[in-house]
Amino acid sequence: MALGLRDNEGAEGWPSSLVRDVISELGVQGGMAIPLSEMNLMWFAKVAITTAFLGWLGDLQLAGGTLGFTFANVTGFSVLNGLCSAMEPMCGQAYGAKNYQLLRKTLFMAIMLLS
Structure with a gap:
């Protein structure tokens, strides 16, 4: 027993099973x-x-493209991302509870809303 450690402890005094679990999870x-x-x-x-590439076309094209990206991001992508993020914990809980009917229903409703 080196350094006064028990057999199931690592070099820093942590249990070796905890170290293995942390490394596996990482x-x-x-x-x-x-x-x-x-x-x-x-x-x-x-x-x-x-x-x-829009910048190479000119200032007006760059401004129009940037305005279009910003508008699409605010009105479209953010809303879709928010709806998908709201579905994630519900599906995780339904899967953990083995409630596959709720999981299917949540997935179906999300696909219908996002289509």
């Missing part, structure tokens, strides 16, 4: 976070590249 979270981050970066890159 791997799972990273597996979900990386594709989401890449998708968001691609979305912002698309808007940035389009805006850069």
Whole structure:
């Protein structure tokens, strides 16, 4: 027993099962976070590249494109994102409670509202 630690403790005094659980959870979270981050970066890159090309066309085109992106973001994308975000906890709770009927109903209603 080195440094006065019990057999089930790591070097910092944390239980080794806790350290394994944390590392495992970080791997799972990273597996979900990386594709989401890449998708968001691609979305912002698309808007940035389009805006850069509009800048080459002229000031009036750049102003019109930027105004269009802003209008679409405020009126469309934000509303859709809010509706999808409201569906997420409801579906998570329904899935956790094994209430698949509510899960199907929530998903169906969200698809109808977002269509």
